[in-house]
Every structure is written in structure tokens, then in C-alpha cells.
Amino acid sequence: MTRGAGTVDLTDVDVFVAGGHPAVFAHLRAHDPIHLNRGADGSRFWALTRYEDVLWAYSSHELFGSTRGAIVGGSFRSEEDTSAGKMLVSTDLPRHRMLKQIIHPAMSTSVAKRVAARVSVLLDDALARLRRNGGGDFATEVATELPAGALMEIMGLSHEEAHHLIGLTRRMVGYRDEVFVETGGDERLRLAWLQAEIFEFFTDVVAARRRDPGEDLITMLLHGTVNGRKLTEEEVFYNCMNVAVGGNETSSYTGCTGLLALLDHPDQYDLLLSRPAIGSTVVDEMLRWSSTNAYVQRVVLRDVERGGVTFRAGESVTLWNYSANRDERVFADGDRFDATRSPNRHLSYGAGLHRCVGAPVAQAELSLLVEKIAAQGLRLKLAGAVRRLRSNFILGVTSLPVEPV
Template structure:
């Protein structure tokens, strides 16, 4: 379908300004399956309703992942360089075998250890915030969630964890001047930033070959998929996959969640007065933030949906953000409601490619807000909020707060 006034979903400013909410409302109403002809040269179908996005997730045979999750996220024009190597860029049967190899690093036992480490770091950050009377929540507190997870999952120290978070932030924020010099070719810049992440893991891989442990890197070094060891590049890609997924989702969701509470003080008071609502509150924060705004798929054959023909080889984007605001699925979808139930959001994806780290991210977010509420502190905004320049990851990079 087309619109009288086209909407360009590759326009990062649309998301930074916050105009994307209204844009998706228009798409859901007028062009739920929309051909986006981007100013950056990328062309793709955009699915915006809950029903269509969920349909595409469940039909993984029709919508393949080998082109990569991000539109224009590779130096190649046809396939992502991670195709067939990284978990999010693989299809069956290899996807299942890679997931089985990675899963021990995401077990319930590991999640429990992550919770312990995160608790220690967050309690220290809260104590500092209390003493100082405020902080930049985005950099002091929220980043301790992925830091604690990386320390356990990757078997690295606190300093290295924050260094890795910085590297992945630069890579995801490759169009954001707060992280990188945005001059020159964006794709070359992205390739260079990815190489920095690989370089970080290269030293760790060498060390784990000599002294393996029970961390993700050791597991991947020793893993066999379909009877053969993983190549160095496959190890790097899957370490990066876990690092990016964990670093961005939990911390950026935490920021958007706290911001939503501050912007809706009646909900903030309700959570303080009724801490038993923490579970549904976290689910609502995940729906509201939809940090991973979309994922890309590629049609493996011609298929028709809603009278629209999607041809084999065409790029299809599944907009989690829009699906999670679909009025037909979520009554009063524009309202932040910590008691919302049911709340079957798609922030972790669905089906075969549901986020493998979802239980750990869930535990991190629940623990963070449990500690914030039990601390007795209430925050209020004390300065300008800054948003990440991205249409793929929706995050807050600056969130100055003071203790109210």
C-alpha cells in the first residue's frame, strides 16, 4: 500500500523527534503493509500491525534471516557478512544447532549468578546517587545491568565489561555524533567499529583456548555445530550477537521505563504504593520502550498478504514498536499502564527467533526496579533527555535525574 504523503522509516530524525509514534499510527490505519522507498536508497516492506508482525515471525520458512537483522547494516548490498554465521542471521537447521551451543551460557543457573552480580553493582550505584542527590541514570545506573551480565556470561572484569559496552554502543550508534565522528561513509564506519568489537574478543578467545572456563567464549571455542568446530569469525560474531543484544536491550529499556514513570507520576506513585505490580510494570516498560524497534527478514518465495504481493528476495521489516502500540491488541495503547494485563508484547520477538537472552534481561530489569523502589528513592527529571540517533535501537543516552 502507499500513502498520499510518504513516510520514510529510514529517517533517523523521525525517531529522535518522537514523530514515529504518529507515523506508525498512520501506517497501521492506512498502509499496514507499506513499501518504504528510503532516501538512503534502501527499499523494503514495513509490517506495522500486531497481527502481521506476529504472522511474519511465525512463518520463518517464508521470511528468512540470512540478510541480517538491520536494513543497510552491511557493506554488501545483498547479504549481511554475518549471514549463516551469527545466530540472528541464520535459518534452520543451523539456527537450532547454534542456539543449542549458546544456550548453556544463558541457563537458569547463569541467570541467578547474573542477578547476584547486577544486584551488587546497582546497589553501589544507588548509594552513590543518594549521596550525590542525583545522577545521569543512563550512564551511572542503567549500564550496570549489562555490565553485570557481561561479567558473568563472558567471564570478564568490571572494567572490561564497560569497555565492551562502549564498543557496542559506538557500533549501534554509528550515526550518532555523541559516540562517533559521523563524517565519511557510514557503512565503512560501521565495518571499522565492528572490527573493534572483534579485536576485543580476539584476545579473550586466545586466552580461553589456553584456559577454558564455563563462560560463553569458552563454550563457543569448544562447541561443534554439525560435526565441526566454529571458525574464529563465527565465534566473534556470536559473542558480538550476545553482547549487543544484552547491552542495548536492558539498559535502554531501563531508561525508557524510568522516564515513563517520571512522565506519569500517578503510575510512579502506584508502583511505590503497590510493589506487587512490579511484574506487570516491567512488561509494560518492555512494551512501551520496544527498544529493538524492528528486525529485517527476506522473503524466500512470493507470498500475498492483505492483497499485497511480496516477491521472493524482497526485504521485509517487522516493526515491533508499531505492533506493541497496535490499538486492536492493546486497549488504550497510547497509555503507560503498569497494571496492564494481559500484555503479550513482541519486544523480544516471537517464534524461532525469540531473544535467547530474554530471561536474563527480564531478571535484570525486575531486579533494578525492585532495588529502586525498595531504596525509597523517587527520581524527577533534572535536565534534557537525549535519544540515540537510530531507527533500529530506540534508546535514551542521557537521562539526568535528581532525588525527589
């Protein structure tokens, strides 16, 4: 991906892995804010890079639909994603509202409290182990306990099952990364195969909940109705997968990139340790800084003009949370990690109709992580090479070796 407008290719994953994307987005925001991306992989999509354009698209549900799925080029059978109209995140109104009514209670404030209690215990254990061992890989030994605790409470899984499922969602989101999968062959078929592995996992869990219902998301999906009709087994699987991928691959990666930001900005790390009360602004800055879910995809529902560009019905549009969150028009000195930044109206959870339904859970998980680091006065330092996930969709760190100072 070169810097000249028109030659930028946002599908070039290597640029993200090498950390070149902040400069590319700064260039696009300044010179080509609504960028027509022609990918080397044959893809063609619009990329919105300024905050106000991204927010406009999030808020214009009548113009931009979600049925093409989350990932550019992710659907392999047709233009429409196979999950369209079945999985919450790939469903438009009015069906989206009905599906959300079923799923939302599984992530209510009372569930978020239970998640917090569970994650607290798991984190205490993981951090104590890290100290005892004189260090470890924060990405695999600590951060994964955030989604593990959430899955245990939201889906009623055991700790072991939760980690097994995290391994599967990690492979799916890491479908271009040789750490997780054998690369080579057709990427879209590989993605479909990895999705099938997750469905297989849920086959047994769903059968168990049918026999023995609980108060978890899976039981809610089995009993919920849309237009008076129960969800099909496929719809149940898709929504389990939505919550699993949505929850597993975001909060733990944000915890890692958030810690990395503190390690890269020792003055801000000092500030947190000396003033633990700033924990909540630190969490929001980690979310903004990381923008773990780098973009979301929409499909144009009817022709519309903006910024001198005409979006035609059927075209793909990507809303770059990462770039919006660094937009100098909204965030003063946006390329600086500022632990006390306020206000901080980041778009890391999206906005509008599809705004992250798991945000209260994620907020609880990340707050605990930051609170514990601050309360324990835990000063960590890098103890090896950092490895970034090979993705332009989820910006994560797959290996973060650290040791206590």
C-alpha cells in the same frame, strides 16, 4: 517523514529522535499497514506495522529468512549480510538450531540467577552513589550496570572489561550518532569498522579462554560443534558480538526509557511506590512501551501474498515491534503507559525461532531495577535535558539526568 501514506520514510532517523514515530505508526496501522518504504537513502523494503502481520512473519520461517542481517542497509559487501549463516541472529534453519544449542546454555536459568546476584550488588552501589551525589546521569551511571553484570557472568569478564565492551557496542549501535562516532563518509563502512573494533576486543579474550577455559559463553563457543565441525574463529567472534550487542544495547536502554515513562506518568510511578508487588507488570509495560529493538529485518524466501500485497523472493521486510506493541487491535489504549496492564503480550523480545535467547537474563536485570526503586521508595525527578539515541533501530536514551526528590 510526512504523514501521508506513500510519503512516509521510516529511515528518517530524525523523526524518531524528535519523538514523532508514534503518530507515524498510528497512521500506517490505520491507512497503510503493509507499507512499501522507499528510503531517501535508496533503500526499499516492506514495513509490517500491525500486530497480527508482525506475528505472522515471525512465525513463518519458511517464508522469511534472517540472512540479510538485523539492520536495513547494514551489510556493505553484498545483498547477504557478512554474518549470514555464522551469527545466530542471521542464520536460518537447520544451522540456527545447532548454533542455538551451543549458545542457549550460557543463558540458562542458573546463569540468569548468577547474573541477578551480580547485578544486584552493582545496582545497589550505583543507586547509593546517585543518592550520595544528589543525582547523576541514570543512563551512563546506573543503567549500564545491568549489561555489565550480565557480561561478567555470561562471558567471564571483569567489571572494567565489561564497561570497555559496552563502550564499543554503544558506538556500533550509535553509528549514526555524533555522541558516539564521527559521522560523515559512508555509513556502511563506518558500521563495518565499528564491528571490527569489537572483534579486536574479543581477539584477546578468546585467546585467554583458549589457554584457560572457563564455564562461560566463549569457552562454550570454542568447544561447541555444528555438524561435527568446530566453529571457526570468525564464527566465535560473530556470536560473541551477537550476545554483546543483543544484551548491552537493549536492557540498559529499556531501563532508561522505562524510568523515563515513570517520570512522564507520575501517577503510575506513585502506584509502583505504593504497591511494589506490581513490579512484574511494570517490567512488561516498560518493555512494551519502550520497544527498544524497534524492528527486525527479514528477507522473503519465496513469493507470498498477504493483505493484497505480494512479497517477492529476495525483497526485504521489516517487522516493527514498536508499532505492533501499540496496535489498538491488541492493546487497549496502547499509547498509555499502564503499570498494571495485564495481559501484556508484547513482542519486544520478538517471537518464534529467533525469539530473544537472552530474555530470561533481561527480565532478571529489569526486575531488579524496578524492585530496587520500589523497595527503596526511590523517587527521582528529571534534572536536565533528556537525549535520545540517533537511531530508528534501537530506541534508547543516552542521557537521563535525574536527582532524588
